[in-house]
Amino acid sequence: MRARRACSLLLLVLVGATFLVPSASTDSIGQAASISGNQTLVSAGGVFQLGFFTPPGTADGRSYLGIWYAKIPGPTVVWVANRQNPVVNSSPGVLRLTADGHLVILDRQNVIMWSSAAPTRNVTAAAATAQLRDDGNFVLSADGSGSDQSVAWQSFDYPTDTLLPGMKLGVDTKAGITRNITSWNTPSDPSPGAYTFKLVPGGLPEFFLFRGDTMVYGSGPFNGQMLTGAPALRSSEDFTFEVVSDPGETYYSYSIGVSSLLSRFVVNGTEGQLQRFVWINGGWSNFWYYPTDPCDSYAKCGAFGYCNTDSNPLCSCLPRVPAAVAAAVEPPGRDGRCRQVCLTDCGCRAYAAANVSGGVNGGCVVWAVDLLDMRQFSTAVQDVYIRLAQSEIDALNAAANRRHPSKRVLIAVLVTVCGVLLLLAVGYCCIWRTRSKRRRSEMAAPARSGADDVLPFRVRKDQRLDEEWNSAQKDVDLPLIDLSVILAGTDNFAAHAKIGEGGFGPVYRGKLEDGQEVAVKRLSQRSMQGVVEFKNEVKLIAKLQHRNLVRLLGCCIDEDERILVYEYMHNQSLDTFIFDEGKRRLLRWQKRFEIILGIARGLQYLHEDSRFRIIHRDLKASNVLLDRNMVPKISDFGIARMFGGDQTTAYTAKVIGTYGYMSPEYAMDGVFSMKSDVYSFGVLVLEIITGKRNRGFYEEELDLNLLRYAWMLWKEGRTVDLLDDVMDGSSNYSEVLRCVQVGLLCVEVQPKNRPLMSSVVMMLVSENATVPEPNEPGVNIGGKNTSDTESSLSLTANNVTITAIDAR
Numbered sequence: 186m187r188a189r190r191a192c193s194l195l196l197l198v199l200v201g202a203t204f205l206v207p208s209a210s211t212d213s214i215g216q217a218a219s220i221s222g223n224q225t226l227v228s229a230g231g232v233f234q235l236g237f238f239t240p241p242g243t244a245d246g247r248s249y250l251g252i253w254y255a256k257i258p259g260p261t262v263v264w265v266a267n268r269q270n271p272v273v274n275s276s277p278g279v280l281r282l283t284a285d286g287h288l289v290i291l292d293r294q295n296v297i298m299w300s301s302a303a304p305t306r307n308v309t310a311a312a313a314t315a316q317l318r319d320d321g322n323f324v325l326s327a328d329g330s331g332s333d334q335s336v337a338w339q340s341f342d343y344p345t346d347t348l349l350p351g352m353k354l355g356v357d358t359k360a361g362i363t364r365n366i367t368s369w370n371t372p373s374d375p376s377p378g379a380y381t382f383k384l385v386p387g388g389l390p391e392f393f394l395f396r397g398d399t400m401v402y403g404s405g406p407f408n409g410q411m412l413t414g415a416p417a418l419r420s421s422e423d424f425t426f427e428v429v430s431d432p433g434e435t436y437y438s439y440s441i442g443v444s445s446l447l448s449r450f451v452v453n454g455t456e457g458q459l460q461r462f463v464w465i466n467g468g469w470s471n472f473w474y475y476p477t478d479p480c481d482s483y484a485k486c487g488a489f490g491y492c493n494t495d496s497n498p499l500c501s502c503l504p505r506v507p508a509a510v511a512a513a514v515e516p517p518g519r520d521g522r523c524r525q526v527c528l529t530d531c532g533c534r535a536y537a538a539a540n541v542s543g544g545v546n547g548g549c550v551v552w553a554v555d556l557l558d559m560r561q562f563s564t565a566v567q568d569v570y571i572r573l574a575q576s577e578i579d580a581l582n583a584a585a586n587r588r589h590p591s592k593r594v595l596i597a598v599l600v601t602v603c604g605v606l607l608l609l610a611v612g613y614c615c616i617w618r619t620r621s622k623r624r625r626s627e628m629a630a631p632a633r634s635g636a637d638d639v640l641p642f643r644v645r646k647d648q649r650l651d652e653e654w655n656s657a658q659k660d661v662d663l664p665l666i667d668l669s670v671i672l673a674g675t676d677n678f679a680a681h682a683k684i685g686e687g688g689f690g691p692v693y694r695g696k697l698e699d700g701q702e703v704a705v706k707r708l709s710q711r712s713m714q715g716v717v718e719f720k721n722e723v724k725l726i727a728k729l730q731h732r733n734l735v736r737l738l739g740c741c742i743d744e745d746e747r748i749l750v751y752e753y754m755h756n757q758s759l760d761t762f763i764f765d766e767g768k769r770r771l772l773r774w775q776k777r778f779e780i781i782l783g784i785a786r787g788l789q790y791l792h793e794d795s796r797f798r799i800i801h802r803d804l805k806a807s808n809v810l811l812d813r814n815m816v817p818k819i820s821d822f823g824i825a826r827m828f829g830g831d832q833t834t835a836y837t838a839k840v841i842g843t844y845g846y847m848s849p850e851y852a853m854d855g856v857f858s859m860k861s862d863v864y865s866f867g868v869l870v871l872e873i874i875t876g877k878r879n880r881g882f883y884e885e886e887l888d889l890n891l892l893r894y895a896w897m898l899w900k901e902g903r904t905v906d907l908l909d910d911v912m913d914g915s916s917n918y919s920e921v922l923r924c925v926q927v928g929l930l931c932v933e934v935q936p937k938n939r940p941l942m943s944s945v946v947m948m949l950v951s952e953n954a955t956v957p958e959p960n961e962p963g964v965n966i967g968g969k970n971t972s973d974t975e976s977s978l979s980l981t982a983n984n985v986t987i988t989a990i991d992a993r
């Protein structure tokens with residue numbers, strides 16, 4: 186539907202006017218100017234540029250009017266005016282502002298290819314200007330003043346595929362504008378493609394990604410604080426989002442704290458994803474995107490089912506906040522009103538608070554439809570009250586006593602959920618769904634570990650259930666994966682699939698048959714153990730499950746091959762963030778603190794809470810991986826056992842570790858204990874705070890390494906000087922001090938003076954905990970003449986030899 190109509194009226198206006206070309210770097214055009222060919226407008230601060238462009242790969246030289254980042258080669262186009270109506274005649278198009286306040290694109294024959302929507306206020310022909318601003322908005326000002334009151338049209342009201350900071354996504358009923366973002370058809374064709382992200386009105390505000398007419402992903406309803414389907418989307422000092430819902434308009438919008446940071450949110454048709462990009466170090470870093478895992482697919486588990494990526498099968502019954510567009514929102518009322526509303530309505534299936542801060546008395550949302558699109562998260566909190574028949578609860582209780590133990594636990598948990606959260610009367614809790622079991626599926630995760638993990642639906646369960654679960658887990662079969670599957674998924678261990686080289690062998694990125702992304706660790710031949718021992722070790726590691734440990738999904742044993750298959754971590758390892766000039770900036774204090782705490786919890790679990798005490802022996806920044814929500818996960822735990830432990834093999838005395846993280850007693854004497862892990866943790870804490878490697882850091886003037894330097898500043902009361910200088914003044918200094926103090930305690934010379942991980946966690950989380958005064962740190966071998974690369978050490982009978990460069 187090309188708007189190919191000659192406009193005589195317009196021509197009248199245009200005829201006779203002398204068109205001036207905008208001077209070299211202007212940011213606006215008025216009646217008397219036009220843009221054509223390679224002329225462009227550049228915003229005052231030089232951030233954005235507007236002009237005609239031809240997407241790469243277009244054969245017939247079609248051109249479009251667009252806005253892109255002025256300083257980024259490419260160009261990265263964020264807005265396209267005539268996405269459906271390119272100028273084709275291989276002659277440049279022209280952009281003009283007409284006297285009646287329309288921006289128009291004309292082709293060589295002066296045919297209007299595109300025209301902006303009618304101006305929303307009367308324009309003063311002589312004064313009106315269209316200005317490209319530094320936020321990327323192209324604004325038509327009715328009187329040229331540029332004031333908010335004079336805006337007659339703006340590109341921000343007509344987004345294409347990109348949402349820039351400050352743009353709104355949603356519905357403005359007053360102005361009659363609906364703003365959605367729709368992917369490009371192909372990278373060389375900006376016309377609307379298959380994917381659209383938009384607000385679906387009704388119930389609570391909730392945004393959906395559509396492919397054609399099919400909902401493929403839902404953000405989860407906004408509960409007053411967050412979009413419940415995207416708990417990782419949190420406002421912080423550098424990123425703030427808001428969801429506004431009032432009678433006049435409902436929208437999502439976001440802003441960036443550091444104004445110099447370029448950030449864009451795109452619906453990407455090639456990937457079928459929503460992506461957030463940040464410009465760092467000469468490249469776009471895509472460090473957040475949805476959907477990523479199968480649970481993000483809309484209504485994946487059907488009515489009353491909920492999806493949990495940590496369990497297998499993925500689908501279980503109840504509890505995420507279900508899609509709320511089909512629910513009714515009740516205004517705030519008296520105590521118990523929501524419950525009352527639900528009980529008196531035969532169709533009511535469930536209710537929840539509409540705004541979590543207000544609780545159920547601050548208005549509620551009531552579902553009289555099947556509960557769809559539920560998902561369990563480990564971070565968000567929202568209670569949903571589900572209506573159940575008393576007889577159902579009784580039946581579930583009875584069934585729980587009869588069934589297979591592993592199912593019993595789930596059902597028992599469910600009953601607890603229902604029992605505690607719940608009501609009575611008619612209705613039902615859930616349709617028990619089981620899916621065909623896959624081999625690797627058998628390592629289902631326990632409902633959740635870690636008492637202080639906050640659950641989206643507080644699943645209240647007691648210790649007894651955990652134990653039952655553990656005993657059910659004991660009998661899991663070893664998830665074996667065929668070598669052929671791994672070869673197919675990694676292109677036969679192709680070089681391009683390789684993502685790292687750890688101390689134990691190379692790591693590849695791959696896919697399993699069902700498309701699940703995995704990291705494949707191919708243990709080096711020298712580590713070979715007998716099949717039985719290897720299986721035993723893998724079983725042991727597979728049983729270690731914690732939010733802050735990378736999950737082992739399975740293994741493969743084939744002749745000489747020993748392969749471990751882990752879940753894939755999208756944001757790679759911590760060292761790629763904290764030691765990277767650009768990406769460091771993404772980790773502000775709050776995030777760093779969460780990462781420190783997460784690592785501490787994972788290590789505590791390995792040391793103290795798992796059934797088998799595991800000493801990691803090689804904790805370092807490159808062994809801490811980050812998932813897409815930047816939750817830290819310790820990797821490579823337990824493998825050291827396979828290389829030595831109690832087995833009588835050639836490698837009995839071999840100990841793995843990395844310079845810079847090894848405690849003195851371990852590096853010198855090969856003595857390792859939980860306390861040597863604690864030492865490595867202490868080093869890691871100081872590295873996270875400073876953004877500098879212990880190994881490689883060297884304070885020229887003072888002749889100090891990182892630990893000594895930290896110690897000196899601590900003694901002089903200048904601890905805050907340690908803080909990575911990319912973090913601005915918004916850090917919580919008392920938290921910083923506590924972390925440094927804990928870090929210094931962990932690196933004490935005497936192992937007995939170092940705290941256990943459980944105390945570390947306590948000292949970190951509690952503002953009132955007493956943290957002992959640290960003593961001088963134990964200093965590791967490897968001084969000022971050592972290089973910056975990390976080297977794995979192999980200690981054989983106390984002889985230190987460097988055996989491998991570890992560059993993961």
Ligand SMILES: *[C@@H]1O[C@H](CO)[C@@H](O)[C@H](O)[C@H]1NC(C)=O
Nearest residue numbers: 209221222223224225276277
């Ligand atoms: C603009 O295009 C003309 C030819 O079409 C070319 O001669 C000129 O160098 C171009 N200017 C810039 C700044 O690219």
Ligand SMILES: *[C@@H]1O[C@H](CO)[C@@H](O)[C@H](O)[C@H]1NC(C)=O
Nearest residue numbers: 303304305306307308327337
């Ligand atoms: C434009 O001006 C006309 C009369 O001059 C007036 O009737 C109309 O309401 C104005 N429109 C807007 C959008 O201000």
Ligand SMILES: *[C@@H]1O[C@H](CO)[C@@H](O)[C@H](O)[C@H]1NC(C)=O
Nearest residue numbers: 343363364365366367381383
């Ligand atoms: C997106 O919004 C535009 C109006 O701005 C509308 O014409 C279009 O149909 C919308 N697309 C979808 C898929 O809803």
Ligand SMILES: *[C@@H]1O[C@H](CO)[C@@H](O)[C@H](O)[C@H]1NC(C)=O
Nearest residue numbers: 451452453454455456460471
């Ligand atoms: C879509 O995603 C791919 C892969 O992440 C990326 O290369 C491409 O630039 C993205 N497209 C847009 C429009 O951002």
Ligand SMILES: *[C@@H]1O[C@H](CO)[C@@H](O)[C@H](O)[C@H]1NC(C)=O
Nearest residue numbers: 408409410540541542543547
């Ligand atoms: C949620 O409730 C809190 C306190 O009751 C209130 O301050 C806030 O504005 C509410 N949020 C929304 C989106 O209604």
